[in-house]
Amino acid sequence: MGILNLFCFCLLVMAANASVADKNPQQVHISLVGSDHVRVSWITKDRNLPSVVEYGTSSTGEYTSSAIGESTSYKYFCYQSGAIHHVVIGPLNPNTLYYYRCGGYGPQYNLKTPPSKFPLVFAIVGDLGRTKHTKQTLERIKEMKHDVFILPGDLSYADRLQNVWDSFGKMVEPLASTRPWMVTQGNHEVEIIPILMKHPFRAYNARWRMPYEQSGSISNLFYSFEVTGVHVLMLGYYTKFVKDSEQYNWLQEDIKRIDRVRTPWVIAVMHVPWYSTNKAHEGEGEKMRKALEELLYAARVDMVFAGHVHAYERFSRVYDNKSDACGSIHFTVGGGGTSEGLALKFKEPKSELSEYREATYGHGELHIYNATHAHWSWHRNADESSVEVDPVWIQSLSTSTRCATTHFQPLKESVNNIFLNGQCNAL
Numbered sequence: 001m002g003i004l005n006l007f008c009f010c011l012l013v014m015a016a017n018a019s020v021a022d023k024n025p026q027q028v029h030i031s032l033v034g035s036d037h038v039r040v041s042w043i044t045k046d047r048n049l050p051s052v053v054e055y056g057t058s059s060t061g062e063y064t065s066s067a068i069g070e071s072t073s074y075k076y077f078c079y080q081s082g083a084i085h086h087v088v089i090g091p092l093n094p095n096t097l098y099y100y101r102c103g104g105y106g107p108q109y110n111l112k113t114p115p116s117k118f119p120l121v122f123a124i125v126g127d128l129g130r131t132k133h134t135k136q137t138l139e140r141i142k143e144m145k146h147d148v149f150i151l152p153g154d155l156s157y158a159d160r161l162q163n164v165w166d167s168f169g170k171m172v173e174p175l176a177s178t179r180p181w182m183v184t185q186g187n188h189e190v191e192i193i194p195i196l197m198k199h200p201f202r203a204y205n206a207r208w209r210m211p212y213e214q215s216g217s218i219s220n221l222f223y224s225f226e227v228t229g230v231h232v233l234m235l236g237y238y239t240k241f242v243k244d245s246e247q248y249n250w251l252q253e254d255i256k257r258i259d260r261v262r263t264p265w266v267i268a269v270m271h272v273p274w275y276s277t278n279k280a281h282e283g284e285g286e287k288m289r290k291a292l293e294e295l296l297y298a299a300r301v302d303m304v305f306a307g308h309v310h311a312y313e314r315f316s317r318v319y320d321n322k323s324d325a326c327g328s329i330h331f332t333v334g335g336g337g338t339s340e341g342l343a344l345k346f347k348e349p350k351s352e353l354s355e356y357r358e359a360t361y362g363h364g365e366l367h368i369y370n371a372t373h374a375h376w377s378w379h380r381n382a383d384e385s386s387v388e389v390d391p392v393w394i395q396s397l398s399t400s401t402r403c404a405t406t407h408f409q410p411l412k413e414s415v416n417n418i419f420l421n422g423q424c425n426a427l
């Protein structure tokens with residue numbers, strides 16, 4: 001028995017001595033860390049339990065590997081959280097089903113790692129909450145075969161009631177314990193109270209730890225990650241983003257590290273939309289758009305996803321409020337299920353830049369088929385299944401010769417993997 005395994009064994013003996021209810025893992029969710037690791041996060045009532053995950057590819061409960069992590073907890077007035085455990089496991093093989101157990105006790109969970117090659121499927125929706133609509137959205141996402149879930153902010157709508165974070169964690173566990181959830185913050189994660197509670201994101205940062213260190217970020221509120229040929233910029237609207245801010249400087253450097261041969265697709269995600277024709281939150285994204293759009297445009301970011309507005313909308317390729325073949329396609333996907341209701345009022349007449357809009361609950365599906373072509377559609381919630389609307393093919397800017405600049409060289413023909421012999425009409 002190696003030293004590490006012996007240490008794990010001792011920790012598991014500790015776990016065996018705690019009471020059943022207190023050591024039961026709850027609110028299990030996973031997130032990506034680097035190219036071949038996954039962070040497993042869970043909560044126990046007992047704050048003295050070990051942060052250990054046993055895992056393997058056999059479903060029989062025989063685990064071939066284990067990893068040790070750390071735990072944290074936080075106070076929010078009278079509320080005291082349980083132990084919030086974070087354990088990074090790996091290296092893991094791509095596109096593989098793993099079975100795992102948290103803290104040496106409780107049920108066995110399983111997760112599937114993303115593939116190393118295209119195709120790759122994202123489920124994307126923000127503004128979840130805990131309503132019957134949320135439940136329906138999560139059920140529909142579970143029915144689809146997705147690899148990674150992306151959430152552009154507004155998770156639990158706890159709004160300072162910390163028990164709500166716990167019930168949200170329990171609600172999403174069936175989905176979030178099986179596929180990586182990559183999140184960024186929304187306004188409902190801030191949770192400050194003037195004078196009384198000055199530190200924002202206390203619960204969010206403790207519970208939803210993202211792999212910010214791996215992308216050179218100093219904050220859980222902005223980071224990037226790469227998965228199967230896609231570079232994803234997870235931006236923070238509720239932390240400073242203006243020129244010379246830490247986020248701005250980090251973004252500048254992170255963009256320089258993008259290699260379109262390694263990641264032909266680049267996606268950005270933030271909470272507040274920069275482009276919207278909805279009357280809700282009108283103009284709120286302008287300050288961030290003015291600060292960061294130039295950086296994203298120069299990087300030839302393919303798509304930008306936001307929530308906050310509780311509706312669905314897709315724009316054509318835009319830059320600086322004008323149609324631009326080298327700009328990003330902007331999406332609003334804020335219809336996850338929030339209790340605040342849908343944003344039903346759109347401005348009229350409709351802007352020519354807005355290609356499709358409807359105020360519905362649902363989720364988005366982004367199927368990236370290869371280095372050049374992807375398919376997107378919104379899946380409106382319905383009783384028995386979901387209704388697919390606004391299906392559209394999207395072509396990556398990585399191969400666009402007309403978008404070449406001194407800082408952006410498109411991929412050469414030999415790297416291109418032309419889909420359907422160029423027969424589909426992609427944006």
Ligand SMILES: [Fe+2]
Pocket residue numbers: 154186187188271307308309
């Ligand atoms: Fe919001």
